[in-house]
Amino acid sequence: xxxxNSFSNHLLAAGRLLFSGSGRTxxxxxxxxxxxxxxxxxxxxxxxxxxxxxxEQISRAMKVYLAQAQAKDLMMQKERATFDLGKxxxxxxxxxxxxxxxxxxxxxxxxxxxxxGLFDIxxxxxxxxxxxxxxxxxxxxxxxxxxxxxxxxxxxRPNFYRLLTDIARKTDAxxxxxxxxxxxxxxxxxxxxxxxxxxxxxxxxxxxxxxGEKITEEMYAxxxxxxxxxxxxxxxxxxxxxxFKYRKMLGGGKSDGKQKGSFLPVVEIDATTGxxxxxxxxxxxxxxxxxTIHDAGTGKYTVNGHGIDTVRSLQAREMLLAPFITLNxxxxxxxxxxxxxxxxxxxxxxxxxxxxxxxxSAFVSDVERNQLRLAGLLTRDPRRRxxxxxxxPGARQKWTWKRR
Amino acid sequence: MNAARRSTALLIGASRTRFASLRTxxxxxxxTYRASTNDPGDLAISDVGKFYEVAPEALDHLQFKRNLTxxxxxxxxTLGEYxxxxxxPYLEAVNCLQAVRPSFPSLNVVLWGxxxxxxxxxxxxxxxxxxxQGWVVLHVHNVLKWTRGRDEIAMSAYKPGRIDTPxxxxxxxxxxxxxxxxxxxxxxxxKTERAYEWSKVETTAKGSPITDIVDMGITTPxxxxxxxxxLVEELKRHASDSKFKLLVxxxxxxxxxxxxxxxxxDATYAPAMDLSINxxxxxxxxxxxxxxxxVLVVDKKEFYPSHDLLVVPVDTPLELLGEKGFEVLDPFIPxxxxxxxxxxxxxxxxxxxxxxxxxxxxxxxxDGKKELLYISAFNPYMFERMCAIV
Numbered sequence: 001x002x003x004x005n006s007f008s009n010h011l012l013a014a015g016r017l018l019f020s021g022s023g024r025t026x027x028x029x030x031x032x033x034x035x036x037x038x039x040x041x042x043x044x045x046x047x048x049x050x051x052x053x054x055x056e057q058i059s060r061a062m063k064v065y066l067a068q069a070q071a072k073d074l075m076m077q078k079e080r081a082t083f084d085l086g087k088x089x090x091x092x093x094x095x096x097x098x099x100x101x102x103x104x105x106x107x108x109x110x111x112x113x114x115x116x117g118l119f120d121i122x123x124x125x126x127x128x129x130x131x132x133x134x135x136x137x138x139x140x141x142x143x144x145x146x147x148x149x150x151x152x153x154x155x156x157r158p159n160f161y162r163l164l165t166d167i168a169r170k171t172d173a174x175x176x177x178x179x180x181x182x183x184x185x186x187x188x189x190x191x192x193x194x195x196x197x198x199x200x201x202x203x204x205x206x207x208x209x210x211x212g213e214k215i216t217e218e219m220y221a222x223x224x225x226x227x228x229x230x231x232x233x234x235x236x237x238x239x240x241x242x243x244f245k246y247r248k249m250l251g252g253g254k255s256d257g258k259q260k261g262s263f264l265p266v267v268e269i270d271a272t273t274g275x276x277x278x279x280x281x282x283x284x285x286x287x288x289x290x291x292t293i294h295d296a297g298t299g300k301y302t303v304n305g306h307g308i309d310t311v312r313s314l315q316a317r318e319m320l321l322a323p324f325i326t327l328n329x330x331x332x333x334x335x336x337x338x339x340x341x342x343x344x345x346x347x348x349x350x351x352x353x354x355x356x357x358x359x360x361s362a363f364v365s366d367v368e369r370n371q372l373r374l375a376g377l378l379t380r381d382p383r384r385r386x387x388x389x390x391x392x393p394g395a396r397q398k399w400t401w402k403r404r
Numbered sequence: 405m406n407a408a409r410r411s412t413a414l415l416i417g418a419s420r421t422r423f424a425s426l427r428t429x430x431x432x433x434x435x436t437y438r439a440s441t442n443d444p445g446d447l448a449i450s451d452v453g454k455f456y457e458v459a460p461e462a463l464d465h466l467q468f469k470r471n472l473t474x475x476x477x478x479x480x481x482t483l484g485e486y487x488x489x490x491x492x493p494y495l496e497a498v499n500c501l502q503a504v505r506p507s508f509p510s511l512n513v514v515l516w517g518x519x520x521x522x523x524x525x526x527x528x529x530x531x532x533x534x535x536x537q538g539w540v541v542l543h544v545h546n547v548l549k550w551t552r553g554r555d556e557i558a559m560s561a562y563k564p565g566r567i568d569t570p571x572x573x574x575x576x577x578x579x580x581x582x583x584x585x586x587x588x589x590x591x592x593x594x595k596t597e598r599a600y601e602w603s604k605v606e607t608t609a610k611g612s613p614i615t616d617i618v619d620m621g622i623t624t625p626x627x628x629x630x631x632x633x634x635l636v637e638e639l640k641r642h643a644s645d646s647k648f649k650l651l652v653x654x655x656x657x658x659x660x661x662x663x664x665x666x667x668x669x670d671a672t673y674a675p676a677m678d679l680s681i682n683x684x685x686x687x688x689x690x691x692x693x694x695x696x697x698x699v700l701v702v703d704k705k706e707f708y709p710s711h712d713l714l715v716v717p718v719d720t721p722l723e724l725l726g727e728k729g730f731e732v733l734d735p736f737i738p739x740x741x742x743x744x745x746x747x748x749x750x751x752x753x754x755x756x757x758x759x760x761x762x763x764x765x766x767x768x769x770x771d772g773k774k775e776l777l778y779i780s781a782f783n784p785y786m787f788e789r790m791c792a793i794v
Binding site for chain 2: 310312
């Protein structure tokens with residue numbers, strides 16, 4: 001899996017030069033050897049003499065496991081040594097002190113020494129410490145009799161069941177807290193809800209990666225149900241960080257509300273009118289649009305100060321209103337859009353449409369936001385004008401061939 | 405066009421049969437969009453946003469069918485009736501016309517507004533109003549017809565340097581005759597002030613009916629421009645003498661004051677005021693006469709090509725008239741035509757719904773209605789177009 005390409009032999013020998021493309025490490029639950037400091041010791045494999053004790057039976061079962069763990073440990077030591085040596089070589093080539101060499105310097109050196117034009121970033125050469133490249137090992141600890149200390153060991157999915165238990169405990173704790181507050185106040189506790197708009201639960205595969213265990217669809221459904229329940233009870237915001245470890249932002253964003261390339265707009269309240277509004281940016285090619293929408297409106301829509309009746313192209317008007325048509329919310333919001341840059345009857349409406357969709361997504365429910373996403377309204381059109389080439393009349397067009 | 409077709413395909417849905425489920429229109433829906441009266445003089449502010457029916461005979465006299473746009477013609481041919489919406493600009497203009505009397509100098513009214521909001525339609529309505537009130541009507545359908553230099557021209561015999569447009573003048577005269585059919589006997593009682601010598605052969609004696617001038621112009625095209633000039637003078641004089649009330653309506657009126665594509669002998673373009681017919685029409689805008697009004701539409705067509713969908717045109721009278729035109733018309737009453745209000749749009753929708761001008765099930769649903777209203781941006785022209793294709 002790791003050495004897919006004999007790219008540079010001397011570096012391979014020195015440090016582990018990897019093509020991490022498809023070599024994304026899957027988390028194999030290979031346990032590491034328990035360290036010598038541990039109180040729990042592993043009973044050595046039975047010598048075959050004397051009465052067979054219970055501990056001996058278990059240690060026989062663990063024979064393979066121990067051998068694997070030892071091999072893995074050795075391999076890691078070797079990898080570490082080759083990495084350090086490679087790092088030294090690199091420092092030498094690049095003319096820097098090895099003590100000052102950070103991972104960032106290594107990356108830059110690799111990029112410089114092995115320039116790769118491969119499209120997939122994952123397919124380009126990398127050199128990273130073995131701990132990052134190989135599966136992290138979950139240490140299983142055993143007591144003197146060779147039994148696993150983790151009570152969930154025999155569930156075969158200890159991390160999954162531990163997470164479920166955690167969720168249950170947190171749920172109970174929050175319920176108790178709510179009860180206490182209710183007793184103190186004498187009324188139902190008022191509490192701010194967790195805003196789930198704009199994010200969704202991580203996929204089953206991601207859960208598997210986080211837990212380091214393979215989980216089935218039923219288990220995934222169980223987890224989601226438990227987390228959903230936790231999110232909806234009062235004071236759930238106290239466990240927001242815990243919950244959002246398992247949520248991802250829609251549109252490829254991060255859990256802090258940031259989106260890839262742009263932000264999920266924040267809904268604010270206009271101090272004078274008391275109406276809610278959101279502002280967002282939209283773009284297409286080199287056209288930029290700055291959009292503000294107010295709710296509780298009458299469907300007033302202005303582009304650079306002009307009403308959209310001045311847009312005489314039906315297609316353009318339909319583009320401008322597409323987010324509202326999709327969600328059946330025509331006439332409920334007022335839109336003000338300002339555009340900058342070049343653009344015509346297609347680019348300008350497309351840029352505004354993206355801004356409007358972003359703004360609108362801040363006002364609507366999770367389901368409706370998903371509708372916008374599925375309609376492709378939250379995705380920026382990535383296409384750009386292709387440059388024209390030398391000795392050609394256009395980007396692709398060639399001069400007419402003529403014999404003389 | 406492809407784009408329009410594609411986008412409306414969403415609305416059209418599966419069923420496209422026009423008479424799939426004909427229903428008789430209920431009295432309730434009728435009440436929502438029909439005005440209290442069909443008399444254009446009796447329409448009141450409560451009728452704003454309602455439709456009134458116009459008799460086909462009146463429109464035949466007014467040459468309405470000839471002046472319709474292609475889209476309007478299709479609609480009226482299909483529906484078989486002429487229903488016009490009473491809108492606020494119309495009532496405002498009628499209010500002005502009601503002030504016309506012999507003791508007041510003539511009024512200048514300028515209709516202006518955005519594309520498709522009904523400037524020309526309001527002009528038609530005013531012509532029809534004047535016609536129904538027994539006024540003498542002179543309607544100029546399109547000034548651009550002669551300023552764009554498509555027709556043949558002749559050098560004026562009346563004044564050197566002036567350019568005659570015989571075809572346009574003849575058309576105007578015959579239209580005038582047709583429009584004033586009910587008043588023709590009244591007009592023939594009006595006598596000419598002086599003798600006109602059109603050419604060595606053709607003359608009109610002093611004291612002959614002014615209809616003779618019209619007939620002379622219609623039968624002899626090369627004299628039509630001069631005849632029209634004489635008619636203008638005579639009409640102004642007789643209107644001031646309280647023989648009749650006179651309404652002059654000019655569409656694309658601002659083009660009177662701007663450039664032309666008419667070429668002179670030295671291959672340069674003639675300025676607008678070199679055209680005799682423009683000179684004659686401008687005389688209606690001078691308020692040296694009374695008992696009449698001159699209504700002009702100022703349109704952006706003079707400056708902007710109609711196929712340019714990107715540029716946001718300027719609509720205001722000062723910009724469209726230019727300083728010269730503004731000075732000539734001043735003082736005038738500007739009346740702005742506007743987009744549909746919600747009530748007006750609803751009435752228009754229920755009319756088109758009742759008449760099955762909107763055929764598809766999607767367009768006839770409440771969601772479809774909303775889409776039609778907002779995608780057309782409450783623009784009357786665009787709304788009608790969308791209703792016609794869904």
